[in-house]
Amino acid sequence: MDEIRIIQVGLGSIGKEIAKLAMEKGFKIIGAVDINPELVGKDLGEVLGKEETGVKISDSLKETLSKEADIVVNSSISWLEKLEPQITESVKAGKNFISTCEELVYPFPRYPEIAERIDRLAKENNVSVLGTGVNPGFVMDRLVLALAQNCKKINEIRVLRSGDASKRRLPFQKKVGIGMNLEEFKERLKRTGFGHVGLFESLRMVSDALDMKLDEIKEDIEPVCDGERVLGIKQTASGVIENKPVISLEFQMYAGAENKDVINIAGDPPINLEIKNGIQGDTATAAIIVNSIPNVAKARSGLLTVKDFV
Amino acid sequence: MDEIRIIQVGLGSIGKEIAKLAMEKGFKIIGAVDINPELVGKDLGEVLGKEETGVKISDSLKETLSKEADIVVNSSISWLEKLEPQITESVKAGKNFISTCEELVYPFPRYPEIAERIDRLAKENNVSVLGTGVNPGFVMDRLVLALAQNCKKINEIRVLRSGDASKRRLPFQKKVGIGMNLEEFKERLKRTGFGHVGLFESLRMVSDALDMKLDEIKEDIEPVCDGERVLGIKQTASGVIENKPVISLEFQMYAGAENKDVINIAGDPPINLEIKNGIQGDTATAAIIVNSIPNVAKARSGLLTVKDFV
The missing domain is CATH 3.40.50.720 (NAD(P)-binding Rossmann-like Domain)
Known part of the structure; x- marks a missing residue:
């Protein structure tokens, strides 16, 4: 071209x-x-x-x-x-x-x-x-699907993307509520929400591609605090079949969190992967x-x- | 369909x-x-x-x-x-x-x-x-290329696939020389070769896809021994530009080797991944x-x- x-x-x-x-x-x-x-x-x-x-x-x-x-x-x-x-x-x-x-x-x-x-x-x-x-688009979906190609059978998929939000740029820190007190956080959570956009999208891309018929999807978001002071968030989405989570995506982004990406596929063969320091998101x-x-x-x-x- | x-x-x-x-x-x-x-x-x-x-x-x-x-x-x-x-x-x-x-x-x-x-x-x-x-076809090539999508710049790629050959099936153990003495190993290496077929293929798939113009490819294979007794092999392929290795693939398969797959991309961002226990090859x-x-x-x-x- x-x-x-x-x-x-x-x-x-x-x-x-x-x-x-x-x-x-x-x-x-x-x-x-x-x-x-x-x-x-x-x-x-x-x-x-x-x-x-x-x-x-x-x-x-x-x-x-x-x-x-x-x-x-x-x-x-x-x-x-x-x-x-x-x-x-x-x-x-x-x-x-x-x-x-x-x-x-x-x-x-x-x-x-x-x-x-x-x-x-x-x-x-x-x-x-x-x-x-990188997320959505890679760590929690495309990489999971690439790894899943190696499996004869998959029982459960767990993905964790964890990052130290204090090292990220300011708009990102605001997106996870750093520096608020707990009351402000709760108020704002009701109004406009916080956190990562895309957990749902990653979850459905994976479940659709692997032909897992989910009964329901549970989403949750909660603050990580030091006393009254908000350090950031933990956010989860999980796809449930017969009351068991078959895909769980967890996004942790708070001051002091370890930087890492982890994918665990319980299956045959099992695949347990860790990306040390995670993949830097913006770059x-x-x-x-x-x-x-x-x-x-x-x-x-x-x-x-x-x-x-x- | x-x-x-x-x-x-x-x-x-x-x-x-x-x-x-x-x-x-x-x-x-x-x-x-x-x-x-x-x-x-x-x-x-x-x-x-x-x-x-x-x-x-x-x-x-x-x-x-x-x-x-x-x-x-x-x-x-x-x-x-x-x-x-x-x-x-x-x-x-x-x-x-x-x-x-x-x-x-x-x-x-x-x-x-x-x-x-x-x-x-x-x-x-x-x-x-x-x-x-899985190899060639995934760990040392397709997965490397998927990860490389995250990088603005790549200086060097290193991949290690390491496995405890004593846990594998017998034909596989023979393929890496387990149980021979060193003399037999050397004789047979001259005659028919040992080891993994595909390092060269993975190396070229990666270098071609990332448009790295290699000056040369070095391949090496050597026995891992306990005294005179062969425990398996270490095999490497590396792609060299201006006397520096830019892609190094190492395949270790001997009795007692740790089971793991490791990919290190030195670049921006750097990506350092480990698959614990590796991906079981046959399955x-x-x-x-x-x-x-x-x-x-x-x-x-x-x-x-x-x-x-x-």
């Missing part, structure tokens, strides 16, 4: 990492979009701490989509309902689409109608759409997005999932 | 595990081939320690291929030159083909002409051909073969590699 031309949408911390890496890997960024007034009108190179690129950051996706590009790389939002208009516009403009949007990684069970609309529109326009990242998400660009650009059309790729 | 019909070729220990698992998973074995006179003419069920199946084991591949089947599952041999006639016959009979043959997992660098012939023939006959297994190879059957049966035609699948 010739040089791949990218439109980067979203220039938060992940978006900037993606844009920098994409340029380093030889992709050509021909447009950049962000709604942050501090960025609009600036040269992309300046925002990335690099040389001038000649690409001015625009706040108009529509205008930017009129340029010739192969793929829109979107790191603007975690929620699919809010992302759908951006997908629709990009796909109608004939652009492939890849995003860090957690809910796009496996949208079929939670948003069957949106998934159906995106898939149909992508096929009509002969482009592909993919959501990916890995940028890498997975950029490494997936060529695959998405040449994939079959429609709404894809990471199950479609190695 | 409707029920998948299989012809099982090779009923050694792995072949029997494959056949049993395939039946348990609901595939239909409609033919079975082995050249062992102790098996020929017997009912497949009897040989598998199961109920009668009505499938008589034949020593004629040609005759068995005249039956209607979707895929030939072959666990007869590690070497591609010896396997090629079986592939040719199966593909010409319009059958998809999957095999534990280590050299088939990534045949392009060592056997470019055979690979080209198989690919062309498979495309002409609209079927697919795949070699896979996992049978599982990977059977779990791959539906994918191979519906894949694009041609000579495929595990890079084409999750």
Whole structure:
């Protein structure tokens, strides 16, 4: 394939990492979009701490989509309902689409109608759409499914992703409630929720792929505290068959938590894996997005999932 | 897809595990081939320690291929030159083909002409051909490539597969020289070689996929001894760029070795993974073969590699 031309949408911390890496890997960024007034009108190179690129950051996706590009790389939002208009516009403009949007990684069970609309529109326009990242998109789903290929029989799957939130960037720390007191945490949990978006998506990707018919899915989130002070969260999702958990995903992210990813498959053969220090989330998400660009650009059309790729 | 019909070729220990698992998973074995006179003419069920199946084991591949089947599952041999006639016959009979043959997992660098012939023939006959297994096929290649997706930059990859050979079946123990004295080992090493087939294949699959242009590949094999008594082997392959190893694969299989699989990627982010007790080879190879059957049966035609699948 010739040089791949990218439109980067979203220039938060992940978006900037993606844009920098994409340029380093030889992709050509021909447009950049962000709604942050501090960025609009600036040269992309300046925002990335690099040389001038000649690409001015625009706040108009529509205008930017009129340029010739192969793929829109979107790191603007975690929620699919809010992302759908951006997908629709990009796909109608004939652009492939890849995003860090957690809910796009496996949208079929939670948003069957949106998934159906995106898939149909992508096929009509002969482009592909993919959501990916390290989690969801790798540690708790794609890696689990790769390992599961080794098993004749699987009785139970347990995945733990644990990280020391005090070492992460500030918006991430806020997302897990660090620094609040317990009352504030409980108040806010009722109102808007906390934590990781994607446990449900990972769980369903795994159970669907392994043909496990879950009776129910239990989700829980609770604060980890030092007295009244919130250090972060423990969040779980588990898929239950006949009152037994067959898939349990646990996401621990609090100040002082050990950094590690653990996958245990009780089966024949059993598989017990640990990634020491875990896989650093922000860097890995940028890498997975950029490494997936060529695959998405040449994939079959429609709404894809990471199950479609190695 | 409707029920998948299989012809099982090779009923050694792995072949029997494959056949049993395939039946348990609901595939239909409609033919079975082995050249062992102790098996020929017997009912497949009897040989598998199961109920009668009505499938008589034949020593004629040609005759068995005249039956209607979707895929030939072959666990007869590690070497591609010896396997090629079986592939040719199966593909010409319009059958998809999957095999534990280590050299088939990534045949392009060592056997470019055979690979080209198989690919062309498979495309002409609209079927697919795949070699896979736990190693090569998973631990040292496919899993490494999946992990590598998380990295912006990779400086060096090191993989260790270590196993206590005293716990494995007898033919496997012989393959690593257990019980010989050092003189016998050296003699036989000169004559026919020992050890694991597939390090070279895994190394090239990884380096090609990651676009690492290796200057040379170094391969080594040495006995692990207790005095004059051989306990097994250490075998290595490493890919070198500018005198530095960038990919090192080490296969340790001797009596008393720790059971573990380790992957270290020095990069950004670094990834350090350990599978405790390793992935049990024979069981996992049978599982990977059977779990791959539906994918191979519906894949694009041609000579495929595990890079084409999750």
